[in-house]
Amino acid sequence: MKNFGTSSYTQKAKLNVVKYLLPHLWPKGNWSLKFRLILSILCVLAGKVIAVWVPFFYKKAIDVFDSADTQIIAVPVFFLVAYGFSRGLSTGLIELKEAIFSRVEQRAVRSVALTVFRHLHNLSMRFHMDRQTGSVTRSLERGTKAIETFFRFSTFNILPTFIEIFLVLGTVFYFYNWYFSVLIGIGIFTYIYFTLKITHWRAQFVRKMNEEDNISNNKAIESLINFETVKYFGNEDHEYERYDRAQKLYEEAAVQNKFGLALLNSGQAIIISITLIAVLLSCGYEVYRKEMTLGDLVLINTYLIQLFAPLFMFGFAYREVKRSLVEMEHMFGLLNEPVDVQDKKDAQNIDITKGNITFKNVVFSYNPEREILHGVNFDVPAGKKVAIVGPSGSGKSTISRLLYRFYDVTEGSIEIDGVDVREITQKSLRKSIAVVPQDMVLFNESIFYNIQYGRPEATEDEVFQAAKNAQLTDFIEMLPLKFDTTVGERGLKLSGGEKQRVAIARALLKRPKIFLFDEATSSLDTKTEKDIQDKLNQVSKNHTTLVIAHRLSTIVDADEILVLDKGHIVERGTHKALLKKKGHYLNMWERQSDENKESLDD
Numbered sequence: 001m002k003n004f005g006t007s008s009y010t011q012k013a014k015l016n017v018v019k020y021l022l023p024h025l026w027p028k029g030n031w032s033l034k035f036r037l038i039l040s041i042l043c044v045l046a047g048k049v050i051a052v053w054v055p056f057f058y059k060k061a062i063d064v065f066d067s068a069d070t071q072i073i074a075v076p077v078f079f080l081v082a083y084g085f086s087r088g089l090s091t092g093l094i095e096l097k098e099a100i101f102s103r104v105e106q107r108a109v110r111s112v113a114l115t116v117f118r119h120l121h122n123l124s125m126r127f128h129m130d131r132q133t134g135s136v137t138r139s140l141e142r143g144t145k146a147i148e149t150f151f152r153f154s155t156f157n158i159l160p161t162f163i164e165i166f167l168v169l170g171t172v173f174y175f176y177n178w179y180f181s182v183l184i185g186i187g188i189f190t191y192i193y194f195t196l197k198i199t200h201w202r203a204q205f206v207r208k209m210n211e212e213d214n215i216s217n218n219k220a221i222e223s224l225i226n227f228e229t230v231k232y233f234g235n236e237d238h239e240y241e242r243y244d245r246a247q248k249l250y251e252e253a254a255v256q257n258k259f260g261l262a263l264l265n266s267g268q269a270i271i272i273s274i275t276l277i278a279v280l281l282s283c284g285y286e287v288y289r290k291e292m293t294l295g296d297l298v299l300i301n302t303y304l305i306q307l308f309a310p311l312f313m314f315g316f317a318y319r320e321v322k323r324s325l326v327e328m329e330h331m332f333g334l335l336n337e338p339v340d341v342q343d344k345k346d347a348q349n350i351d352i353t354k355g356n357i358t359f360k361n362v363v364f365s366y367n368p369e370r371e372i373l374h375g376v377n378f379d380v381p382a383g384k385k386v387a388i389v390g391p392s393g394s395g396k397s398t399i400s401r402l403l404y405r406f407y408d409v410t411e412g413s414i415e416i417d418g419v420d421v422r423e424i425t426q427k428s429l430r431k432s433i434a435v436v437p438q439d440m441v442l443f444n445e446s447i448f449y450n451i452q453y454g455r456p457e458a459t460e461d462e463v464f465q466a467a468k469n470a471q472l473t474d475f476i477e478m479l480p481l482k483f484d485t486t487v488g489e490r491g492l493k494l495s496g497g498e499k500q501r502v503a504i505a506r507a508l509l510k511r512p513k514i515f516l517f518d519e520a521t522s523s524l525d526t527k528t529e530k531d532i533q534d535k536l537n538q539v540s541k542n543h544t545t546l547v548i549a550h551r552l553s554t555i556v557d558a559d560e561i562l563v564l565d566k567g568h569i570v571e572r573g574t575h576k577a578l579l580k581k582k583g584h585y586l587n588m589w590e591r592q593s594d595e596n597k598e599s600l601d602d
Helices: 011-025 031-066 074-122 125-130 133-175 178-225 226-235 235-290 294-335 394-403 426-431 447-452 462-469 473-477 496-510 525-538 575-581 585-600
Strands: 357-367 370-380 385-389 412-416 433-436 514-518 545-548 560-565 570-572
Touching: 011 074, 011 133, 011 294, 011 385, 031 294, 031 575, 074 294, 133 178, 133 294, 178 235, 178 294, 178 560, 226 235, 226 370, 235 294, 357 394, 370 385, 370 394, 370 545, 370 560, 370 570, 385 394, 394 545, 426 433, 426 525, 433 496, 447 462, 447 496, 462 496, 525 570, 560 575, 560 585, 570 575, 570 585, 575 585
Parallel strands: 385 545, 385 560, 433 514, 514 545
Antiparallel strands: 357 370, 357 412, 560 570
C-alpha cells in the first residue's frame, strides 16, 4: 500500500496520490474508456492548435481593411468568416471533450470511492472503535468530490494551458522579433511562479479548514445522535458552546484563507497589467516604425488576451488541484491503515458441516499493557449448547469477537471442525455463524429490509416466517405500514425489545450452522424473554450454540456453563453441578435471585 502521508502534505504524498489515480483514469482492460480518454485528449490538442492560428485570420482581415486597396470586399469578409468559424470550432472541440470525458471521469470517481469504501469495511474493529465515524465519512465525501475536480482541471486545463503557452511563444518567436517572446514568456512564468508560491502558502489554511470542519461536523453529529441525553441533563447551552468553539477555529482558518486569495488575485492582476503594457508598447513602437502592421499589433494583442484567459483559469485551476490534493490526502491516508485481520493467500472457502468449536489455550489482548484472556480452553461440541457467564469485564464478549474474527488471537488457536479459523476465509466463516448481540443497531430502512439483511436473497415468505419465529408478527400487524415501517436512524423508532426481536429474526433467517447469542434477550421483559427464549431453543436445537449470558435463568438448560472471571475460566459444568460446587456460579445465582425478589417486592 502506498504511503499517502496523513500528517503532512509532502511532495512524496502528492506523487503517490497522482500515481494511485492514474490506473483509475486508464482502467485495465476497459478499452471503451481508454478510447474515450484518447479521443478527449485529441480534442483538446486540436482545439488548442486551431486556437493558436485563429488570430492570423483576424490579422489578415485588419491588414486588408488598413491597406489602400479595399475594393475586393470578399477578401476581408473571407478572413472574418474564417476567424469566426475557427474560433467556434476550437470552442466546440473543447465542449466535445467534456461530453466524451465525462464517462471516464465519473467511472474513475466511482472506482476510487468503492476502493476506499471496501477498504474501510475490511479494516478491523480496532480501527472503527478508535476513529470517529463522522470524520471518516466527511473525508470520504470530500475526497471523492475532489477526484472529479482534480481530473477536470489537471487533465484539461493546466496541461492544455501549457501547450497553448508554448505554441504561442513559438509562433511569436518564429514570425516576429525574439524579444516579444521573451517579454511574454517572462510575464507568463512570473505569473505562474507567483501563483504556485502563494497557493502553496495558502494550502495550510485549506488543510486547517478541513480539520476543523471534520471536528465541527463530528461534534454536531454526536450531539444530535445523543439528543435525548442532552435533554436529560439540560445541556443545550453546553452543546452550543462546544459547537461554536469548533466553528470559531474554522472561521479563523477561513478568514486567513480568504486573505491569501485576495493577495493572490491582486498579485496576478499586477503581473498581467505590467506584461500587457510592456508588450503592447513594444508592438506600438514597431508599428510606428513601419516594421509591423496594424494587423500584427492586433494579432499580438489577441494572443495576449487568449493567454490571459487560461492563465487566469490556470491560477484558479491550480488552486483547485492543490485543494483537491489536500482533500484527497486524508482519504487516501485511510488506504494506508493496515488491515489487522486478513485472509491468508491460501485460505479456503469451507462449508461448515458440523460446527464443533474448540478454543485452545487462547490468549488475547487489545493492547500489550492489558491482557484480556489468559489461556482459555473449552469445546462446544457440534449440536450442543454452551454458555459463558461472568461479571462485566471478564472477557465474555471478547470470546464472541474472536470467534467471529473481528480480532485474531494473540496466542493459541480457535478451531471449527478441526480447522483453525485463520485458515478459513472470513466470508465463509461468518456465513456459517449467526450473531445476535446485546446492542443491535438497525439500518434506517424498513423492518422488512432489516430482517432480510440476514440473507438478502431470502423470499418474502421466509422473511415473514423469521419474524413470526422471533415473536414480531403481532407487533408488526399493529403498525400502519406493517413490514414497510421505517425503523429510524439506528433503529431509534423501536423499543429495545423490538429492536432485539428484529435482530433475532435476522439471525434466524440466516440459517447458520452456529448460533452466537451475546446476551440476546437482555433488553426484553420477562414474559417476552421467556417466549423468545423458547423459540431460540427450538430453532437452535441440533445447532452448535454459544451463549454469552447475563441472566443465568436463560441458560439453565445449557449442556455446559463456563464461568469466566478476569480472563480465566474458573468453573465449568452444568447448572446443577455448578450450584453444588458452591463457588462463583452459586454466588451469581443467589445475587440475581435476590435482585429478582427485590424487583417483585417493589
